[in-house]
Amino acid sequence: MKNKISISLTIIFTLLALQFSAFSQAYKGELYQDLIFNGDHIVYKGNKIELGPNAFFIDGQMSDEEVAKYKYVFNSVNKASQQLTDGTEATPMVLYIAPWVYWIDNPDDPAIRMPKRIGGAPFGLEIDCEWLKFYGLSDDPQNVVLACNRGQTMGSKGNFTMFNIVGNGTSTENVTLGNYCNIDLEYPLKPELNREKRGSAIVQAQLAFCRGDKIFARNSHFVSRLNLCPLIGGGRTFFDRCHFESTDDALATGVYLNCTFEFYASKPFGHTSGTGAVFLNCDIKSFTRGEQYLIKSRGPIAVLDSRMEGEHSSYWGWKEKTPLEERHYQYQNQFNGEKVFIDMHHPYATVEMAGKNVLNAYRFDYDNKVVYNIYNLLRGDDDWDPMNMKDLVLKAQEVNGKKYIDLPTQLTVLPSRKTIETGKETILLTSAVKKYGNFEIKGTDINWSIAPEFQKFAQLKPNADGTCEVIPTNNMDETKEVIIVASTSDGLESASVLYIAPSFLDAPDFVSKPVIKKMDGMLNVKYKLDMRFEDQSLISWYRCTDKNGNNPIEIAVSREKSPKYTYELSKGDIGYYILAKVQPKHIRCEAGDAVSVVFDQSISANDVKNGASVLLADLKSMSAKYQPEVIPGFWTLDCYAPEDTHDFNWEADNSGDPWYYGPGINGAADDTGFVQASKGARLRYTPVGDKFGDMKISLTAMPSKTAGQGFSSARAQYMDICLKFDTKTLNGYGLRLIRTTKYHNAIDCYFVKYTNGNAVAISEPVSTSCYRTPCFITIETVGNKIKAHAETNAEYYVEPNRPEVVQVLDMECKIESNDFGGLEFQHTGTVGSGATLIKNLVIEWK
Numbered sequence: 150m151k152n153k154i155s156i157s158l159t160i161i162f163t164l165l166a167l168q169f170s171a172f173s174q175a176y177k178g179e180l181y182q183d184l185i186f187n188g189d190h191i192v193y194k195g196n197k198i199e200l201g202p203n204a205f206f207i208d209g210q211m212s213d214e215e216v217a218k219y220k221y222v223f224n225s226v227n228k229a230s231q232q233l234t235d236g237t238e239a240t241p242m243v244l245y246i247a248p249w250v251y252w253i254d255n256p257d258d259p260a261i262r263m264p265k266r267i268g269g270a271p272f273g274l275e276i277d278c279e280w281l282k283f284y285g286l287s288d289d290p291q292n293v294v295l296a297c298n299r300g301q302t303m304g305s306k307g308n309f310t311m312f313n314i315v316g317n318g319t320s321t322e323n324v325t326l327g328n329y330c331n332i333d334l335e336y337p338l339k340p341e342l343n344r345e346k347r348g349s350a351i352v353q354a355q356l357a358f359c360r361g362d363k364i365f366a367r368n369s370h371f372v373s374r375l376n377l378c379p380l381i382g383g384g385r386t387f388f389d390r391c392h393f394e395s396t397d398d399a400l401a402t403g404v405y406l407n408c409t410f411e412f413y414a415s416k417p418f419g420h421t422s423g424t425g426a427v428f429l430n431c432d433i434k435s436f437t438r439g440e441q442y443l444i445k446s447r448g449p450i451a452v453l454d455s456r457m458e459g460e461h462s463s464y465w466g467w468k469e470k471t472p473l474e475e476r477h478y479q480y481q482n483q484f485n486g487e488k489v490f491i492d493m494h495h496p497y498a499t500v501e502m503a504g505k506n507v508l509n510a511y512r513f514d515y516d517n518k519v520v521y522n523i524y525n526l527l528r529g530d531d532d533w534d535p536m537n538m539k540d541l542v543l544k545a546q547e548v549n550g551k552k553y554i555d556l557p558t559q560l561t562v563l564p565s566r567k568t569i570e571t572g573k574e575t576i577l578l579t580s581a582v583k584k585y586g587n588f589e590i591k592g593t594d595i596n597w598s599i600a601p602e603f604q605k606f607a608q609l610k611p612n613a614d615g616t617c618e619v620i621p622t623n624n625m626d627e628t629k630e631v632i633i634v635a636s637t638s639d640g641l642e643s644a645s646v647l648y649i650a651p652s653f654l655d656a657p658d659f660v661s662k663p664v665i666k667k668m669d670g671m672l673n674v675k676y677k678l679d680m681r682f683e684d685q686s687l688i689s690w691y692r693c694t695d696k697n698g699n700n701p702i703e704i705a706v707s708r709e710k711s712p713k714y715t716y717e718l719s720k721g722d723i724g725y726y727i728l729a730k731v732q733p734k735h736i737r738c739e740a741g742d743a744v745s746v747v748f749d750q751s752i753s754a755n756d757v758k759n760g761a762s763v764l765l766a767d768l769k770s771m772s773a774k775y776q777p778e779v780i781p782g783f784w785t786l787d788c789y790a791p792e793d794t795h796d797f798n799w800e801a802d803n804s805g806d807p808w809y810y811g812p813g814i815n816g817a818a819d820d821t822g823f824v825q826a827s828k829g830a831r832l833r834y835t836p837v838g839d840k841f842g843d844m845k846i847s848l849t850a851m852p853s854k855t856a857g858q859g860f861s862s863a864r865a866q867y868m869d870i871c872l873k874f875d876t877k878t879l880n881g882y883g884l885r886l887i888r889t890t891k892y893h894n895a896i897d898c899y900f901v902k903y904t905n906g907n908a909v910a911i912s913e914p915v916s917t918s919c920y921r922t923p924c925f926i927t928i929e930t931v932g933n934k935i936k937a938h939a940e941t942n943a944e945y946y947v948e949p950n951r952p953e954v955v956q957v958l959d960m961e962c963k964i965e966s967n968d969f970g971g972l973e974f975q976h977t978g979t980v981g982s983g984a985t986l987i988k989n990l991v992i993e994w995k
Contacts, residue, residue, distance in 0.1 A: 180210070180248045180338055184286050188219060191245060193286050203242045205229045209249030226251050226283075226295060227274055236280030238318060238363075243282045246324065248292040250334065250342040253311050256298045262305035267798045270355065271305045272313040273297045279316040279361075285323030290370045290392075292338055293324045298347050300330035300354030300375075302863040302890050306797060308353035308376055317361040319380065321369040328373035330354035331893075332394070351375045351396055351893030352863055359383035364403070365535050366391050374413060375399070375893075385527050385586045387535055396893075397445065402426050404526050404585070410434065414856070415441055416468070421448030423587040424559045428452045429511065429521045435459030438946045444468045445982075449559060451478035453502070453511050454519070458485055461946075464494075470818065471495040473632055474565050474644040478502055478558075480511070497644075505640030510556035510585070515545040525554050526585040557590050559583045560641035568628065571621040572652040578617045578645050580635050596636045603631040606649045623649045626682065626736050656733045656741025657682075663731045665748040670758030672716045672748060674729040682735035686712045687743075689772075692725040692783075698747045701728055702783065703772040708810060710736075713770050719759050720837040721782015722752040764834075766990040768823045773808045779877045781837045788829040792907055794865040794977050801829040808832060813986035816922045817851035822988035825976045832974040833876040836994065841970030844872045845929035845993040851922040851986035857945065859896040859920045860888040861983030868985060869901060869908065871973035872992075873930050873964075879906035881969050884928050884937045886920060888978075895954045896920045900935055900962050912962040916954045921945060936961040970994055 185192040190199045191206055200206055200221040208216075211224045223229040229244055236242035254262070254273035262271035285293030299309040311328060327334065329344060331351050336342040355378040356371055362384035370392045371379035377399035380386060386403030393400065396414035402421045410417070410433045418426065425448050435441045438461040443450055450467060457465055465484045467477050471492060479491050480502040492499050502508040512521050523536045532539070546553045561581045569576045582593040597609050597617040606629045610618040623629055628650040636642045657680035666673045674688060690713070691701035707713045716727065728747045732740040777787045786808055788801035807830040812821050823832070848870075852859050860866035867887035874881030881903050889897045897914040921943040928937045939958040947956060972992055976985065 208247040233278045241280040241282045250294045254297040264307040270310045273311040275313045277315045280318035283321045298329040300352040303347045310355035312357040315360045320365040322367045325370040326356045328354040331374045350890040416445040418444040420446045425449035431455040433457040435462040440464040453480040456483045466492040471498040507640035529586045557582045558585045560643040562643045562645045565645040568648040570650045571623045580615045621649045623651045663746040685710045685734045687732040688713045689730045690716045691728040698728045705770045764992040785833040789831045797864045815853040816855040817986040822986040825984045834972040835876045836970045840968040843930045843995040847927045849989040850924045857894040857918045860978035863888045866978035869975040874971040875969045876971035917958045
């Protein structure tokens, strides 16, 4: 009996062994080198890994039936994520992932992904887990791919993001996170898993948000294009031997060690936060044509021992226009094989660390080797040591006799860009010294200085607590811009920009009160002030309904310290009383109380000398105030969300002025004109009269975007320029300039017909790359045709073999004639970096 039991057990164990052997054989070969699966454990590179509540095995080749046999085995990351348990720093929750392509979001699902909240991002997978680690079972991270292929307007509404992970200690190793919305997925191990991108137009296609501290990636690839977002949004974040591919607004605040980058646009960081980003021994390949920058808006960066190469790149800077108070740090970098001083256009912004103790915070020499001081950068106040180098750093301190821990990397000074008046007030500048990760270090001595050319305008009174009182001493008439520099003996530096005003005087009295005189189609306001200074009074002009100045509507204003003494009369003024309001001002005072005067007669047709067949819009003096009334002869300024934008969940905000006159930003930064201040900004002009023939509009458009894409994204962001338009009923025609998903460096243009505020296309779209600063646009009607022309004299790279994208726009189509003569601009894009500055606007009626 015993022998029979023994024989039976032998047979059973043999069968089980054969079963596991069959599994093992299935895991040997091209995809599963060095990996064996044995039910309750895996063997990877000879190391046995027991599976359990904190150790899952994921294999995309296994069927649902196969994985159902094992509690801790899955064939998708999504299914495994449903069974996670919190890990700890000592025992993390680990997902051991076999080579395969794992679609976190189903690319074949035709449904459009929507955000859960207005303004948010739609996510492929949301995870809440402490100390979660994605571990690829391959030395080559390209063999273990976590994938999605959706982006803004391409499979989603909103900036689609593959992961949203909440928890400390999130990490990746030996994996690729890829959003293949705008790049092809190529998987050499199994070409059957290749997949073409959704589209060529570069849209916001993101990877991973992290909400937690101690975020760590090792030997991982992060690939997409716009808004890469590799483990972005956490506290201390560290990338070791990782690879990144991106365009703009892409990278995370963090420390990058021995990493490689491919930049396909000029500003990979939208901004950095806190103590910023650090590049240590990194290699950057720039595909940008012209000047390569690192950052678009705010935040510090340090770059050490790094190399940038770019066949078409001519310059390496921090940002396009680096503020005077901003400081970044560099040491021993190269650009196209030559030693480089980053941002030569703004040398004040670069601190060269050679010979300064601050260098030890980032790297030092020990035992004839360079040691990158990751321990100092990331230890914070809880001794985080992701590289396990604490003992080495402490030993180096002892041997070299230098301090290598708790070394600061940032000095900040506040406030900045404030105005203080001589003889009346002072300002207290405060400083903060921080080690990396935003941990403040108290007790550091701060040196305060002011350049010799500024010393007659301000005195400094440093205090022992690291503050500095600035005492204004400007005895000149003009307000002076003064730079106060703070530094430490270790080499940290920062600055504050202050505007030092002379002592302000009272606003001048009127020697003679304002009066309005009429001459040659003009009204002139005349007055005399008791002062020795040049007049900078603020003069505003209004149309009123009676001689008492009732129901005033502002129509013209003074700008750029130049009083608007003269107002040219037009047909729109007929029947109105014109009021001028004067606030006395000069260079040494604030504007005084306004004194108003009304011209004693209403304006008649005989007073108007301008025939009004041509209107040269005086944008420099035109009022930019919210004015929603549609009245003949008036500009109407408001915000409006057209019906065809409602899917994107935004509302027009008329709580402030929708437009402003001033400088643009980015591509329009060197120009001044009318700019949208709110999303949905609308500008209409209603001419005086009942019937109008053909019209022509010409203008210069200065888009903030510099790559020809015009608007921030392809989510119904456009600008309509309308003519032959009824500004009340919103009927008429226009040219639409719109960003689409077709191209990332071109827009589409087509004619639209408005019917009661709803626009429909009446022509085929034409793609053009000419929407760049400056873009000269003309739109006109000739009988039953509408025509448009646009071109630019900007120099830019023209992609070859793309004849469907024209460099000069010429188009026309048939329309039904009407008697309307109104004009409208309707901008639905985001403002700021997505706005368009408008200048040189001319309207003609025939």
